[in-house]
Amino acid sequence: MAQYPTPAGGASLLLSFKLKKHVVVIVGSNTLAASRAFAALEADSTVVVVANAGLDSACEELRWRADKGQLSIVDLNRLPCSVERAVDRDAQALDDYLGSLGQVRLVCVTDTLLSGDAGIRRTRTSAQLIAHACRLRNIPLNVTDMxxxxxxxxxxxxxFQDHEAGTPSSLQVGVTTNGQGCRLASRLRRDIVAALPKEVGGAVANVAQLRIDAELNEEAGPSTPNLPVAQRCADETxxxxxxRRMKWVAQVSEYWPIPKLAKMTSEDMAGVLDGQNSLLTNSTVSTVARGRIFLVGSGPGHPSLLTVATRDALTKHADLVLSDKLVPAAVLAIIPSHVEVRIARKFPGNADYGQAELMEAAIDAARRGLTVVRLKQGDPSVYGRAGEEILYFRERGFEPIVVPGVSSVLAGPTFAGIPVTQRGAAESFIVCTGVGRGGKQVQLPGYVRSRTLVILMGVARLQEMLDTLLAESGEPATRRDGVAFPACTPMAIVERASMPDQRVTLSTIRDIAAALESGGEQRPPGMIVVGWSIMSLxxxxxxxxxxxxxxxxxxxxxxxWLGEQRWRIVDGLDNGWANL
Structure with missing residues (x-):
């Protein structure tokens, strides 16, 4: 039986409510009530403020909103009460009023605020009676300071705001400490907001438009970015x-820098979805001096792992940067603003089109005398198509300058605490890809106890990889060159290596699929490591x-190593990398 994480109580189920056509009742008329009212109004709800003395006791903001017709204010003292000599008239009158409204979704009691005037602050006994009434009516309740x-x-x-449109965005973020530190939650929320680009609201709006233009629907299936999809063909249904278009939208959302998403025009969106060469110019060969083409490796992702040569190519020499989609925004951010940056449109089913588009764009720009930096993640010669690009450019009269980068083959496992070689555990390592040209299956190496296997671009086909590694006979075994792997062999999946949201899933070949599934959504790009060096340190x-x-x-x-859980998931980088 698979072992799954044991629920640890004390958390909250975080939901985003749609409150249109529903009533939110707010008890109290202080500034906190005004804040709650504004949040409810932005969720398209009907807001009713119930307070002793009604409008006369309301804070300035509530009176203004009532005057504008945004909400209504009801005097609690004037509400009828069905029970004479009730223990608490406020609670009974409010209970009667809730029954008359219908469609009440939430009740918020704010006049229990500790910092309020002690003379008018609602007592705990009164709040308890209101809570009892709400529960009898199945209305969720929030009581301030209780x-x-x-x-x-x-x-x-x-x-967030859509700064281009000058309107509020549909993007919201929220932080909760589950009552353990409200001030700290506010601080953390501010830090999160400050860390995000100001264009993020516009990026959400553009992705929403992309989804509409891509004709996304439930029949298209889930939008997991890296699941395989058939190659594009002329007679596709x-x-x-x-x-295919849904995959493109999912991967644009996953890989493109936020500022680029925010600045997409309608023409750009059409270009992403049609998969054609609409971003290329129709320049003719001129008599200007010939340009240069650099094939540059950007390393695994963390900007501090850029080589000096790569940084200089991007910041001092480039007129045009043609970047692979996996290069993170943190690396693209060092490129000066005057340098044009294009992101590869090599999405599922369109990889060959996207690759050809970038190579043609490089030749076009170089013929116009520009210095082109073809930016690739990791090292361009390790499954980075550097070889075919070198031959393509050479055939057209340009000898590219290749700038090596730190390969994720070595850096990814290292960031995960895994040495690819280790005395007493791994005497050698081998690297292969999980997918061949055109999406074809590949031949995987067989088991050698003293060897570490690193598989790039294989997470999307994980089950297929596992079948091949474990098969003793039959068709899966023919896709392996050597003996089968023991099911207990350690296996790790490293996602977003070297980035702040890095995740490492540690398990064995037999349990890694369940382990990855337990971790939630994938975080591409990911790599697979197999072998006994995984647990050596x-x-x-x-x-x-x-x-x-x-x-x-x-x-x-x-x-x-793993205990009864049978897998371990480690999120984030060592804190020492935060300041590098």
Whole structure:
């Protein structure tokens, strides 16, 4: 039986409510009530403020909103009460009023605020009676400063603006500490907002338009960015077209820098979705001096891992940067604003078109005398198509300058705490790709106990990889050159290596699929590492796997490493990288 994480109580179920045509009742008329009212109004709800003395006691903002017809204010003292000599007239009158409204979605009590005037602050007994009435009517309740009476709490939220349009964006972020530090939640929310580009609201609006233009629908299936999709063909069906275009939108959302998403024009959107060479100019060969083409590696992702040569190419020499989609925004951010940047449109089913488009654009620009930097993640010669680009450019009269980069083959495992070689655990390593040209299957290496296997671009085809590694016979075994891997062999998936949101999933071949599924959405790009070096530096380390008789202790070794959970997921980078 698969082992899944044990729920740890104390968290909240974070939801975003649609409140259109529903009533939100706010008890109290202070500035906090005004804040709650504004949030409810932005969620398209009907807001009713109920307060002792009604409009006369309302704060300035509530009176202004009532005057504009945005909400209504009801005097609690004037509401009829069905029970004479009620224990608490306010609670009983409010209960009667809630029954008369219908479609009440939420109730917020704000006049229990500790910082309010002690003379008019609602008592705990009164708040408890209101809570009892709401629960009898199945209406969720929030009571300020009395968390034990609350069915829900408010997050510290921020709604972004679409700066280009000058209107509020549909993007919101919220932070909660589940009542353990409201001030800290506000600070964390501010830090998150400050860290995001100001254009993020416009980016959301443009992606929403892309989804509409791509004709996304439920029949197109899920939008996981890296799941395989059939190669594009001239006679594709409407369903195939919808699935392909959905993939493109998903990958644009995943890979493109936020500022670029925000600045997309309608023509740019059409170009992304049609997969044609609409971004290219029809320049003719001129008599200007010939330009240069650099093939440059950007490393695994973290900007501090750029080589000096790569940084100089991007910041001092480039007139045009043609970037692969996997190069992160943090690297593209160092490119001066006057340098044009184009992102590859090599989305599922369109890889060959996107590749040809960039190579043609490089030749076109170089013939016009420009210096072109063809920017690739990792090292351009390690599954980066550098070879075919070199031959393509050479055939057209340009000898590209190749600038090596730090390869993710080595950097990715290192950031995950995995040495690809380690005395006593791995004497060699081998690297391969998980997908061949045109999406074809590839031949994987067989099991060698003293060797680490690194598979790039294979996470999307994980189950296929596992079948090939484990098969003793049949068709999957023919896709492997060598003996089958033991099911207990350690396996790791490293996603977004070297980036702040890096995630490492550690398990064995038999459990890695369930482990990855338990972690939620994929974080492309990802790589797979297989072999005993994975656990060699964990805790006190284990460098005894190559000793005589070691295989007999493998299951016990895995048990000591992973315990009963059978997998481990590690999020984020070591804090030491934060300031580099």
């Amino acid at each position: 968390p034990d009476l609350c069915d829900f709490s408010f997050l510290s939220t921020h709604r 409407a369903g195939e077209r919808a699935r 964990w805790g006190k380390g284990d460098v005894s796997v190559l000793e005589p008789g070691a295989p007999e202790r493998d299951e016990a070794r895995i048990q000591a």
